[in-house]
Amino acid sequence: MSGAATGSRALATHPPERGGAVAPDTRARASKAGHVYREIKEAILAGTLQPGAPIDKAALCEKLGMSRFPVTAAINRLAFERLVTVEPQHGSFVARIALRDVRECMLVRRAIEGDIAAEVARRAGPDLAEALLRNLRYQGAAVAAGDRAGLYALDVAFHGAICGAVAFHHAEAMLDGLRARLERTRRILMTPPGRMAETVAEHEAVAAAIVAGDPDWARTAMRRHLARTAALFDGFAAENPALFFTVP
Amino acid sequence: MSGAATGSRALATHPPERGGAVAPDTRARASKAGHVYREIKEAILAGTLQPGAPIDKAALCEKLGMSRFPVTAAINRLAFERLVTVEPQHGSFVARIALRDVRECMLVRRAIEGDIAAEVARRAGPDLAEALLRNLRYQGAAVAAGDRAGLYALDVAFHGAICGAVAFHHAEAMLDGLRARLERTRRILMTPPGRMAETVAEHEAVAAAIVAGDPDWARTAMRRHLARTAALFDGFAAENPALFFTVP
DNA sequence: TTGCACAAGCTAGCATGTCAGTTCAACATG
DNA sequence: CATGTTGAACTGACATGCTAGCTTGTGCAA
Numbered sequence: 001m002s003g004a005a006t007g008s009r010a011l012a013t014h015p016p017e018r019g020g021a022v023a024p025d026t027r028a029r030a031s032k033a034g035h036v037y038r039e040i041k042e043a044i045l046a047g048t049l050q051p052g053a054p055i056d057k058a059a060l061c062e063k064l065g066m067s068r069f070p071v072t073a074a075i076n077r078l079a080f081e082r083l084v085t086v087e088p089q090h091g092s093f094v095a096r097i098a099l100r101d102v103r104e105c106m107l108v109r110r111a112i113e114g115d116i117a118a119e120v121a122r123r124a125g126p127d128l129a130e131a132l133l134r135n136l137r138y139q140g141a142a143v144a145a146g147d148r149a150g151l152y153a154l155d156v157a158f159h160g161a162i163c164g165a166v167a168f169h170h171a172e173a174m175l176d177g178l179r180a181r182l183e184r185t186r187r188i189l190m191t192p193p194g195r196m197a198e199t200v201a202e203h204e205a206v207a208a209a210i211v212a213g214d215p216d217w218a219r220t221a222m223r224r225h226l227a228r229t230a231a232l233f234d235g236f237a238a239e240n241p242a243l244f245f246t247v248p
Numbered sequence: 249m250s251g252a253a254t255g256s257r258a259l260a261t262h263p264p265e266r267g268g269a270v271a272p273d274t275r276a277r278a279s280k281a282g283h284v285y286r287e288i289k290e291a292i293l294a295g296t297l298q299p300g301a302p303i304d305k306a307a308l309c310e311k312l313g314m315s316r317f318p319v320t321a322a323i324n325r326l327a328f329e330r331l332v333t334v335e336p337q338h339g340s341f342v343a344r345i346a347l348r349d350v351r352e353c354m355l356v357r358r359a360i361e362g363d364i365a366a367e368v369a370r371r372a373g374p375d376l377a378e379a380l381l382r383n384l385r386y387q388g389a390a391v392a393a394g395d396r397a398g399l400y401a402l403d404v405a406f407h408g409a410i411c412g413a414v415a416f417h418h419a420e421a422m423l424d425g426l427r428a429r430l431e432r433t434r435r436i437l438m439t440p441p442g443r444m445a446e447t448v449a450e451h452e453a454v455a456a457a458i459v460a461g462d463p464d465w466a467r468t469a470m471r472r473h474l475a476r477t478a479a480l481f482d483g484f485a486a487e488n489p490a491l492f493f494t495v496p
Numbered sequence: 497t498t499g500c501a502c503a504a505g506c507t508a509g510c511a512t513g514t515c516a517g518t519t520c521a522a523c524a525t526g
Numbered sequence: 527c528a529t530g531t532t533g534a535a536c537t538g539a540c541a542t543g544c545t546a547g548c549t550t551g552t553g554c555a556a
Binding site for chain 1: 279324348355356359360418421422
């Protein structure tokens with residue numbers, strides 16, 4: 001009986017192919033593994049779990065009230081994102097921040113976001129332009145108020161709006177991964193008070209280029225902006241070597 | 249090729265604590281999950297498992313002689329790479345190729361590899377130059393012999409040599425993921441016989457720029473080359489719409 | 497006191513068992 | 527004959543027990 005059933009089904013299946021969705025969170029909707037994944041990731045990004053710290057699976061299982069399976073799956077995903085390193089038969093640890101990794105992430109981010117900005121400039125709609133300009137007005141207000149955290153949030157939203165304008169799922173996922181690795185230092189760093197106005201000016205150049213529909217200008221502006229940001233990271237790292245994991 | 253020359257350099261620069269390398273294949277050396285992971289991936293890339301085909305876990309377990317755990321772990325990894333889509337309580341399927349994904353992958357690849365080429369041009373050593381030029385000589389021979397498969401292998405090696413010259417682990421991993429998604433179409437595509445000489449010429453321009461140590465030239469040459477490749481993909485997709493999954 | 501060998505404890509990887517949700521087809525019913 | 531219902535079977539998500547390998551602490555010998 002089982003034989004016949006499997007035979008007919010296996011061959012017949014898959015005409016539907018319902019969704020073209022490749023979304024990463026498709027399965028994360030209500031899964032325990034997805035939950036603990038976000039939990040650990042947030043803890044790492046927030047700094048609650050410091051770089052190099054061991055991840056106690058058993059404690060996590062007990063705390064979250066689930067078995068080791070979802071926890072293991074989540075850690076495997078994080079290992080794939082390079083946010084944790086798992087050493088077989090030894091333990092799982094929060095990945096350390098290597099300065100060279102930060103530099104590399106910024107290089108890749110500059111490359112991708114620069115080209116995305118150019119692409120967005122090609123097919124920008126009036127609604128995006130309006131959203132960017134509104135965001136910029138808020139940024140100006142944040143600078144005037146000296147609100148670093150607010151500016152940071154607006155910064156993230158600004159870049160998110162641009163990257164979201166084109167539906168590049170893979171690129172978005174990649175930038176997300178990059179951002180996740182950068183976030184840990186970024187939360188400490190933010191934008192130095194003296195550089196806030198400068199940052200907004202760079203954003204304005206990017207927005208102007210996109211609104212003007214000039215791809216090359218947009219790419220250049222975005223790359224310049226991210227190069228400055230990378231320089232900020234570097235400077236910060238030079239001043240705070242203890243926070244980073246320099247290769248011995 | 250990178251062997252003797254890179255030996256001293258690579259070891260000197262990056263022997264950070266034992267876990268320095270988090271490469272996905274580090275743990276895969278002898279792990280069952282890693283084995284089945286490579287197995288399925290290869291099957292997908294080679295086309296043995298066609299896009300949209302269901303993946304029968306049970307059959308895989310039996311065929312490979314292991315329990316469901318390694319198979320599940322491997323499929324989870326592949327799902328993270330977007331090579332398979334897993335629908336909870338329904339089944340796991342080989343991801344379809346979406347034309348927009350191919351375009352997007354090429355855009356990202358062009359962005360990253362362009363900047364990497366520029367970076368490599370900055371710090372290129374004589375050993376890399378020699379390797380590239382030797383590779384180019386082989387490419388010329390492959391063209392002369394009309395060996396498409398050989399040229400393809402040399403193409404991969406050429407790009408690999410450039411990207412491997414800088415130790416950008418994250419970028420390499422990303423490009424690997426991109427390449428994996430592109431590979432399926434690429435194996436069908438390869439380089440059209442009429443374009444082989446053109447491809448080599450583009451490679452020669454890239455190599456010349458790197459050897460000359462001119463970052464901007466290198467970036468431009470690499471971007472031009474990858475733009476051409478993207479155009480090839482597009483043309484192929486236009487001629488063979490049935491092979492692709494056009495998103496609704 | 498110092499160096500080494502051994503064993504105990506911990507870890508991730510793996511095997512197996514169970515549960516819940518979905519799909520499809522046979523069946524009863526209008 | 528069309529249609530709504532129900533049941534079986536398949537699937538992935540999850541729980542739990544076991545195994546192999548690394549780390550480390552301890553005791554013994556030089």
